[in-house]
Amino acid sequence: MRQWGLVTGAAVTALVATGAITYAVAGDEGASDAAPTADSADAGFARDMAVHHQQAVEMSYVVRDRTDDEEVRRLAYDIAQTQANQRGMLLGWLDMWELPKVSSDPPMTWMGMGDAAAGKDGALMPGMATNTxxxxxxxxxxxxxxxxxxxxxxxxxxxxxxxxxxCVRACEVGVEKRLARGMVEGQESEIELMAGMLEERGAAAR
Known part of the structure; x- marks a missing residue:
């Protein structure tokens, strides 16, 4: 896990150095080329999704050690790789914006949820697994x-x-809005895929 984090960090550093990570994306309505503020939707999404993604990476590596099924192992690897890379981008943007990676505000305050977002037993945001x-x-x-x-x-x-x-609705940095759109499309596709995999195993989503 630590080695994976170092690789991701190096990749983000290289992207920043070459200018591959930029603010605005042509064609994004309302896109901004200015660095956002610490209490903006852009910063809040970057911080919260980085935390959300980290748990997905951890879960994926856990299941790869608990099964020999190649289909599940391949999916887990793909999710871990994708979300670790996206997490690196989000943290890289916070570095470029010179904004803190943690906030004293509750998770998802930027989208009007705040204290209502947190669950019990270590589930910091909706969808996150509990410690149990x-x-x-x-x-x-x-x-x-x-x-x-x-x-x-x-x-x-x-x-x-x-x-x-x-974020698609509220973020102002064009490249971040584009990343958020890609997350919606990619994860909705994987939800459909996982529904089929669960059915093959005689189970269903909770």
Whole structure:
């Protein structure tokens, strides 16, 4: 996990150095080329989605050690790779904007949810697994681990889609709005894929 973080960080540094990460995207209505403020939707989304993504990466690596099923392992790898890279971009933007990566405000305050967003038992935002669920995932094996992972990740993606849709509406930095749109499309596609995988295993989303 630590090695993965170093690779991601290096990739973001390279993108920043070459100017590949920019603010505005041509054709994005309302896109801005100015750095956002710490209490903006752009900064809030970057901070919160980085946290949300980190748990998805952790869950994916856990299930890869709990099953030999190649379909689930491949999906878990793809999710871990995609979300770790996106997380690196989000944290990289916060660095460029010279904004803090943590906030004293509750998660999702930027989208009008605040204290209502947090769940119980360590679930910081909607869709996130609880501490108890993460512990259970690490104790299951085989088909039971596959089903529980697919159920947890379906919930996780639904929460992520909701947050990304809020950024599409409220964020002002063009490249971040584009990333959020891509998250919505990608995660909705994976939700559909996971529904089929659950059905094949005689299960369904929670």
């Amino acid at each position: 669920e993460m512990k259970r995932l690490g104790e299951l094996d085989g088909k039971r681990a596959e089903v529980f992972y697919l159920q947890l990740m379906t919930d996780h993606h639904k929460g992520g889609v909701h947050m990304a849709q809020a």
